[in-house]
Each structure stands twice: as C-alpha cells, then as structure tokens.
Amino acid sequence: xxxxxxxxxxxFMKNAKAGIVFIFITVVLDMIGIGLIIPSLPDIMxxxxxxxxxxxxxFGYFVSLYALMQFVASPLLGALSDRWGRRSILLVSLFxxxxxxxxxxFAPTLELLFIGRVISGLTGANITVAMAYIADxxxxxxxxxxxxxxxxxxxxxxxxxxxxxxxxxxxGPEYPFIAAAGMNLxxxxxxxxxxPESLPAEKRRKVDFRKTNPLNxxxxxxxxxxxxxxxxxxxxxxxxxxxxxxxxxxxxETRFGWTTAQVGFSLAVVGVLSAxxxxxxxxxxxPRIGEYKAVLYGSFGYAVAFFLFGWAHxxxxxxxxxxxxxxxxxxxxxxxxxxxxxxPPEEQGELQGTLVSLTSLxxxxxxxxxxxxxxxxxxxxEGLYIPGAPYYFGALVCVASGVIAVRQKxx
Numbered sequence: 001x002x003x004x005x006x007x008x009x010x011x012f013m014k015n016a017k018a019g020i021v022f023i024f025i026t027v028v029l030d031m032i033g034i035g036l037i038i039p040s041l042p043d044i045m046x047x048x049x050x051x052x053x054x055x056x057x058x059f060g061y062f063v064s065l066y067a068l069m070q071f072v073a074s075p076l077l078g079a080l081s082d083r084w085g086r087r088s089i090l091l092v093s094l095f096x097x098x099x100x101x102x103x104x105x106f107a108p109t110l111e112l113l114f115i116g117r118v119i120s121g122l123t124g125a126n127i128t129v130a131m132a133y134i135a136d137x138x139x140x141x142x143x144x145x146x147x148x149x150x151x152x153x154x155x156x157x158x159x160x161x162x163x164x165x166x167x168x169x170x171x172g173p174e175y176p177f178i179a180a181a182g183m184n185l186x187x188x189x190x191x192x193x194x195x196p197e198s199l200p201a202e203k204r205r206k207v208d209f210r211k212t213n214p215l216n217x218x219x220x221x222x223x224x225x226x227x228x229x230x231x232x233x234x235x236x237x238x239x240x241x242x243x244x245x246x247x248x249x250x251x252x253e254t255r256f257g258w259t260t261a262q263v264g265f266s267l268a269v270v271g272v273l274s275a276x277x278x279x280x281x282x283x284x285x286x287p288r289i290g291e292y293k294a295v296l297y298g299s300f301g302y303a304v305a306f307f308l309f310g311w312a313h314x315x316x317x318x319x320x321x322x323x324x325x326x327x328x329x330x331x332x333x334x335x336x337x338x339x340x341x342x343x344p345p346e347e348q349g350e351l352q353g354t355l356v357s358l359t360s361l362x363x364x365x366x367x368x369x370x371x372x373x374x375x376x377x378x379x380x381x382e383g384l385y386i387p388g389a390p391y392y393f394g395a396l397v398c399v400a401s402g403v404i405a406v407r408q409k410x411x
Contacts, residue, residue, distance in 0.1 A: 019137055022187075022195045023130045026090065027153035028160070029183050030124055033101070034066075035161020035271075036176040038249055039263040040169035047173075048110040053375045056250055058110070060371025062117055063246055067363035069121020071214050074356075078128040079207045086133040087197040090126055091188055097123040098185035105177035136198035159271035166264015214357065229408050230339045233295065235358045236401035237332060240302060242366035243394040244270060247374055254378060255387050256315035266318065273322055277329035285327065291334040292409070298331020299402030306395035310388025369393065 037044075041062065045055045081089040097120060104116035168175040248267060252258040258266070286294050305325035312318055339355070370390035377386040386392075 019133065019196055019198060022191050023133050024153045025187055025190070026094065026130055027127065028157040029180075029187055030127060031154055031157025032161035032164070032183065033097070033120075033124075033180040035158050035264075035267065036165035036168070036180050037104075038245065038267065039162055039166040039260040040173040040176050042249060042253060043169065043173035043260070044104075044113070044177075048113075052254075053379050056371045056375035056378070059250055060246065060367040062114070063367035063371075064364050065114065065117050066121040066124065067360055067367070069118055070125045070127075071357070071360035071364065073122045073125035074128040074360075075214055075216075077122075077125045078132060079209075081129045081132055081199070082205050083207045085197050085199050085201075085204065086129050086136065087191075087195050089129050090133070090195070091191050093123040093126040093129070094184050094188040094191065098181045098183075098188060101177045101181035101184065105174040105181065133198045155271060155275040159268050159275070162264040162267030162271070164264070166259075166261040166267075169260030169264065214360075227339065227342055229404055230335070230342065231354070231358065233299075233401045233404050233408075234335055234339060234355060235362060236397050236404075237299075237302075237335060238359050238362035239366055240306065240394040240397040240401070241332075242363050243306065243370055243390055246367040246370040247390045250371065250374055251387060251390070252315070252318065255313070256318075258315060262315075269319065270322060273326040274329060277326045278333055281327060282330040282333045285330045286334050286337075291338045292405075294331050294334035295338065296402065296405045296409075298328045298334070299398050299405050301325065301328035302331070303395045303398035303402065306391045306398060310386075310391030310395070312388075 041059060042055055045058045045062075049055060049058070077089055077093070100116050100119040100123065104113055104120070107113040107116055164179065165176040168179055244267075248270075249263050252263055252266065289297070302325070305321055305328065308321045308325075309318065312321065336355070370393065373389040373393055374387065377384060377389040
C-alpha cells in the first residue's frame with residue numbers, strides 16, 4: 001500500500017493542471033524577481049561608487065540591460081523550446097536564474113554585477129516558453145481562462161515583489177537577491193519532479209535561426225501603413241509608462257527621503273491600482289465612452305499625471321496622484337483593442353509579436369533617458385535642480401501621443 005502512494009501522487013501531478021500551476025508560479029516568480037530588487041537597487045550600486053550621479057546612470061543601464069536581453073533572447077528561447085521541448089528550457093532557465101541571483105547578491109565588482117544582469121535578462125525571456133506551454137496544453141474550452149491566469153500572475157508578481165523587496169532591503173541590499181535565488185531554485189525542484197513535457201517529440205522542429213532575429217517584428221511595422229499611427233501611439237504609451245519602474249526608486253528616495261520599505265510598499269500600491277484599473281474599471285469606463293475617447297482622454301490625462309508626479313513635493317501627494325490618475329490606465333486596454341480591430345485574424349500573431357517588440361523597445365530606451373535626465377538635473381542643488389525632469393519628459397511623450405490621437409479621430 002505504501003509503495004503505491006508515491007506513484008499515485010506522481011501520476012496525479014504529471015498532468016496538464018500541474019503544468020499550469022507550475023507555469024503560473026514561474027511567471028509570478030519572474031515578476032517577483034524583478035520587483036524584489038528595484039527598491040534596494042540604488043544601495044547595490046552604492047557599493048561601487050560614492051557618486052549619486054553615477055548611481056542614477058548605473059541604475060538606468062541595469063534596468064535597460066534586462067529589457068534588451070529579453071528582447072534578444074525571447075525568440076531564441078521560443079525556437080529552442082520548439083526543438084528541445086518546453087520542460088527542458090524552462091528548468092534550465094530557472095536553475096541558471098537561481099544561481100545568477102546569488103552571483104548578483106555577492107558580486108565583488110560592478111562588471112560582474114552587470115554580467116549577472118545580462119544572464120538574468122536571458123533567463124527572464126522564459127516568459128515566451130511559458131506562454132508556448134500554455135498554448136500546448138490548452139484547447140478552445142479553456143484557452144482564454146488559462147491565459148487569463150497567466151495575466152493575473154504578472155500582476156500578482158509585481159504586487160508581491162516590491163513589497164517583499166522593500167522589507168528585505170532593510171536587512172541589507174543583498175537579501176532581496178538571495179530571496180529571488182531561493183524562489184527560483186525551489187521552483188526548479190518543483191518543476192523537476194512534477195512538470196510534464198507539453199510538446200510531443202513528433203511535433204518538434206529544427207531551429208531556423210533566421211526566424212530568431214528580434215528585429216523581424218519591428219520590421220513588420222513599416223509594412224502596416226494603416227496601423228502606423230496607432231502603433232506609434234502604442235509605443236509612446238509604453239515609453240511614458242516605463243518611467244515609473246525606471247525612476248520611481250531614485251526619485252522618491254531623493255525627493256522625499258523614502259526608505260526601501262516605503263519604496264517597496266508604494267510600488268505594490270501601483271500594482272494593485274493597475275490591476276483594479278485594467279481589470280475592473282476598463283469594463284465600466286470603455287463601454288461608456290468608447291475606445292477612441294478612452295485613448296484620447298488617457299493621453300492627456302497621463303500627461304497631467306506625469307507633470308504632477310514631477311511637481312509633487314510631499315510623499316503623500318504621490319499616492320493621491322496615483323489614485324486619481326489610475327482611471328486613465330484604462331486607455332491601454334482600449335488602445336490594444338483598437339489596434340487589434342484593424343488587423344484580420346490571420347495577421348493577429350504577427351501583430352501581437354510587433355506589440356511585444358515595441359514594448360521591449362520602450363523598456364530599453366526609457367531607463368536610459370529617464371535616469372540620465374535625473375542625473376543631470378540633480379547633480380547640482382545650487383544650480384538647475386529639477387528632480388522631476390524624467391516625469392516632465394513622460395508628460396511630453398503623452399502629449400505627443402494625444403496629438404496623434406486627435407489626428408486619428410474616427411470619421
């Protein structure tokens with residue numbers, strides 16, 4: 001009887017439901033890993049420099065590098081999983097990510113820290129493989145529900161990550177990295193014992209490295225002339241939206257003297273408001289005013305909000321601005337819907353790939369611009385001291401998207 005128990009449990013766990021649970025946990029951990037380290041990242045940088053200007057610039061490079069590596073590696077990991085199976089690629093990426101977080105926690109030099117960030121971006125591209133796994137194990141009856149669970153995992157991870165990271169950062173800047181390492185290695189063990197392969201051997205194919213060029217999706221933009229204005233608005237939305245993860249920690253520490261715990265809590269609030277806005281308010285607001293007006297009002301609403309973020313001189317104001325401006329966050333789902341309606345079903349795959357590429361591009365560019373502006377305008381308190389400069393930049397980007405939206409008014 002006892003000898004049968006392990007085999008019964010093993011067989012029970014070796015099914016699609018167990019796989020979906022594992023993928024859900026993997027995506028949550030990917031997002032937690034990102035959020036965990038953000039509140040304490042400036043302190044990590046201060047190990048290697050006493051210049052606050054350099055800290056700001058290194059912070060931007062660190063955030064941008066992760067996005068760049070994900071952009072480069074996503075199509076490659078997807079292709080490798082088509083050849084070797086989803087399970088092996090997911091497990092290898094989790095194991096390497098766990099070791100890599102330990103490397104970054106105790107990196108003795110700045111160069112080694114950045115090498116660790118390159119590796120974390122490459123392994124973080126396993127999101128592509130996770131999505132492929134969900135597609136493998138889903139059918140028409142549960143596909144939407146399964147992808148909905150993964151969407152919830154993104155939001156949940158971003159809420160949990162900064163909150164835990166802020167608390168652990170009080171113990172020392174290396175502790176969030178250690179926690180991220182432990183989570184990834186535990187999930188590796190979990191997956192090693194219970195994760196079934198979702199792609200049968202007969203459905204695998206050789207890797208066509210010509211199709212792993214990450215620039216392919218961006219090249220398609222110029223082939224869709226009728227979509228260009230909407231795609232440009234989408235890119236500007238993403239470019240402005242990346243301002244928070246790029247500069248929030250540096251800005252609130254400098255402007256309000258926030259601790260890592262306060263930064264972590266505030267970022268968790270951003271995650272909660274984002275989930276409420278896009279998951280609940282969207283269904284109320286967009287049907288009443290329409291997708292176009294949601295995008296138009298959102299553009300200028302975002303602009304006002306970013307201006308106020310840059311102007312705020314008390315910490316509580318950041319929460320007030322977040323609460324009021326969160327209603328404009330419905331504009332992103334509305335814009336995605338507008339874009340999707342402009343493409344036929346047979347082109348949706350390429351279109352979604354293009355949107356992902358534009359998001360990645362914005363995530364690469366914004367940290368470099370935002371942190372550079374912050375470094376320039378906080379370098380001399382006796383001169384032109386404007387710590388809110390990155391948010392003013394975000395406001396201008398939103399105004400530009402609004403101008404394009406006005407010109408795209410439906411007839």
